[in-house]
Amino acid sequence: xxxxxxxxRALHDDETITVYQAYRPEIGDAAAALGRFPDWYRRDRMxxxxxxxxxxxxxxxxxxxxxxxxxxxxxxxxxxFDAAVRQAVPSHHDRDVYADQAQxxxxxxxxxxxxxxxxxxxxxxxxxxxxxxxxxxxxxxVDGYVDEWTVGITDVTALAHEIHALVTARDLAGAQRLxxxxxxxxxxxxx
Numbered sequence: 001x002x003x004x005x006x007x008x009r010a011l012h013d014d015e016t017i018t019v020y021q022a023y024r025p026e027i028g029d030a031a032a033a034l035g036r037f038p039d040w041y042r043r044d045r046m047x048x049x050x051x052x053x054x055x056x057x058x059x060x061x062x063x064x065x066x067x068x069x070x071x072x073x074x075x076x077x078x079x080x081f082d083a084a085v086r087q088a089v090p091s092h093h094d095r096d097v098y099a100d101q102a103q104x105x106x107x108x109x110x111x112x113x114x115x116x117x118x119x120x121x122x123x124x125x126x127x128x129x130x131x132x133x134x135x136x137x138x139x140x141x142v143d144g145y146v147d148e149w150t151v152g153i154t155d156v157t158a159l160a161h162e163i164h165a166l167v168t169a170r171d172l173a174g175a176q177r178l179x180x181x182x183x184x185x186x187x188x189x190x191x
Contacts, residue, residue, distance in 0.1 A: 010051035028070020080149025088115035
């Protein structure tokens with residue numbers, strides 16, 4: 001079966017969708033212990049959420065890159081995630097969405113959400129032909145993410161290390177069995 005070039009794939013259920021982020025230990029440990037982001041979490045910068053576990057592993061080097069040593073699985077209310085995706089503006093000008101550069105730049109200034117599609121990754125973190133979505137949140141979207149959409153946070157760093165050890169040992173079947181069961185995700189109906 002061919003995977004569409006752009007398709008949101010994620011671990012999800014009827015109410016929630018799981019996204020991943022990597023942080024320094026002090027942020028990751030505090031958020032995992034609380035099950036939410038701490039009050040001192042910085043909201044003044046763009047934060048990128050990724051529904052693809054393997055894309056997150058590519059980005060954080062299996063939780064080994066400095067400042068990305070803790071990988072968090074953040075369960076979000078689908079309504080919040082869906083609203084963010086619907087208002088997202090591509091991080092780069094896309095002629096299929098915006099007729100000209102000026103129109104795209106106006107949209108960028110109005111929306112607190114960015115979207116980009118980067119090559120999905122395999123267990124060796126090599127690029128695949130289809131793309132994984134990343135959603136960048138700023139301003140009011142970060143407030144929604146932290147205060148309203150997040151229903152739980154789990155530290156999955158040990159899982160990342162375990163899967164990486166299996167890949168290194170060439171036990172790809174074992175590694176595959178441990179991956180989150182990401183399935184195609186359809187945005188819910190707008191209310």
